[in-house]
Amino acid sequence: MFAHICTEDFDQQSLYDELLAQSQPTPGAIVTFTGLVRDFNAHGPIEGMSLEHYPGMTEKALLNLLEQATQRFDLAGVGAVHRVGELANFEQIVWVGCGASHRQHAFDAACFIMDTLKQAVPLWKKEYQHGEARWVAVKSSDEHAAMTWLTPSKN
Numbered sequence: 001m002f003a004h005i006c007t008e009d010f011d012q013q014s015l016y017d018e019l020l021a022q023s024q025p026t027p028g029a030i031v032t033f034t035g036l037v038r039d040f041n042a043h044g045p046i047e048g049m050s051l052e053h054y055p056g057m058t059e060k061a062l063l064n065l066l067e068q069a070t071q072r073f074d075l076a077g078v079g080a081v082h083r084v085g086e087l088a089n090f091e092q093i094v095w096v097g098c099g100a101s102h103r104q105h106a107f108d109a110a111c112f113i114m115d116t117l118k119q120a121v122p123l124w125k126k127e128y129q130h131g132e133a134r135w136v137a138v139k140s141s142d143e144h145a146a147m148t149w150l151t152p153s154k155n
Contacts, residue, residue: 037049
């Protein structure tokens with residue numbers, strides 16, 4: 001299991017290799033997700049963003065989330081990377097990889113992590129639009145996505 005918070009871009013192949021090397025037993029399926037910075041929000045085009053975190057606390061919260069996913073979906077391995085700092089449109093911002101004996105567990109775990117991340121991991125996002133910076137509030141759709149995992153039928 002690994003969780004990295006970084007300012008530099010990441011290499012997806014290296015992360016996949018790290019996940020596979022750490023997975024025990026060797027998984028029958030690996031699912032990865034890579035999120036990119038969008039060039040728009042609900043109010044129109046944006047010119048990038050910045051993310052802030054609380055060093056130490058953010059990594060610990062991300063590891064706790066990965067541990068929950070490991071237990072809930074019986075993962076052989078899991079890893080996540082989230083970038084902080086200044087990010088331009090279309091740059092990689094987040095990577096999640098889940099290895100499991102069956103593909104559905106790996107898919108479900110990746111969805112669980114991404115749906116829960118915004119609620120469980122302290123990261124603060126600021127978007128730049130029309131030359132001004134604006135802190136991004138939690139969206140109700142993000143809260144709803146995280147809440148759906150609280151029902152037993154989502155397992």
